[in-house]
Amino acid sequence: MSERPPIIQLKGVTVAYGTVQALEDVNLTVPEGAFLAIIGPNGAGKTTLVRTILGLVKPVRGEVLVFGRPATALGRLRREIGYVPQMHAVDLRFPVLVEDVVMMGRYARLGLFRRPGRADRAAVERAMARVGVVDLRHRPLGDLSGGQRQRVFLARALATEPRLLVLDEPTTGVDAHTSRSLYELLRDFQQEGITVLMVSHDIGVVSQYVDGVACVNRRLVAHGRPDVVLTDATLSEMYGCQAMFFHHGKAPHMVVRMEEQEQ
């Protein structure tokens, strides 16, 4: 069985805010091309895990590698990360047009001082077409529905031409039908070779689209294929006790890598 190289590796990662441990001794390997959902109860450290992977939070112990490099020293490789933040991270009354939001995805590639050119406008056009927001391009962000807004942020992430796409609770406040179409889009991106990492509440639905589930509750207990690990027993264990992580590659060719955890 051939295994794709890991795009994300966490080794013994502990993250603390002051004296409070948000994550404890997390080991996780995500192979390139995976579609992984991070699930867990509120306050379990899902967002902290994502922020650690993105290099926004420094662990007090352990090592975080993204694209084989330390997450806090990615340099230019940062441009290859597409990011969709939590919805409340952004002021929805901010006066900005849809196409201007999507163009922000090009800013890091452009570098300081430079203005967007033809290639950037083309990339924005492609990204908007891909998620179906071309018609909304001249609308202000504040006019959109929750689902439309998430598509716009997804378009912005796509405009970065990412190798790794990270989404933090992309379906908060979005209806079930819209959520499903968002997951379908993400699965399409995965099939085009983009690694997708998504924090989600939506365990039942998500498991139909992802090929790996990682459950976290401060600690990481196990990770693997959703149909294998998402049993009643493990769910009650996750929400009832400490934590778990499941994760796996795309069936049937990818290998499930289980990190050994001490409970």
Added chain:
Amino acid sequence: MMDFWHYAFMQRALLGGVMIGLLTAVIGVYVVLRGMSFIGAGVAHASFGGVALGFLLGIDPLWAAVAFCLAVAWGIGAVTRRGGLKEDTAVGIFFASTMAFGVLLIGLMQGYNVDLFSYLFGSILAVTAADLRMVLGVGTLVLLTVALLYKEFLFITFDPETARVNGVPEPALYYLLLALVALTIVVSIKVVGIVLVSALLVTPAAAAYQLSRSFGKMMALSAVFGVLSVLVGLVASYYLNTASGATVVLTATLIFGLAMLWRRLRPA
């Protein structure tokens, strides 16, 4: 009709005033969208301490205020980011302490109080040629910086976290923006005064915010409103024989009121 233009002091007032109206309106867009209005007020009051320090040490009070306000703006930024305090708490600490510092210094010297009052309330009609050079020089520098980093400042104001994820040097740009706010305030205080500069930082941008669907439009409208406030306010104060700084600020407030009214009355 245009007799006010024949006076050199009025020409300097108009020229300096237009630059300050433009400058505060442009920087004010970031101040309003980032919710930093209180920082403007805090740094403006801190400049009082800087001006007093300049008088005491015998250096140009405006340059002393530049150094002092930069230190205070960065201090607010650092306490907010590293101390885990909310920005308004950090401002509250610096606001009171630097003002108290200024008052303390005034107590140590006698006879300078009249000059200090001109900084508190501004005296646009007493702008000297040297003041004008400083306003135009610093103003050009600040506006040029904003033009060069327009897209970066938009990104870090709208979504700082994603900017960081993508590798935009967000912390450095944040401190640079704080520095631009501090510089804008210091060059404005001689003209409109410490008490009123925070109004110019907020009011034209807030008026533009009412009427804007896009960032570019808000920037352009804010600049127009800022310049208009100064021009109309100055000319009105000349003919009405009212305090210039106060008339400028009340003109800006009137524009804000009209913008709100227009937003409510215009067809959707």
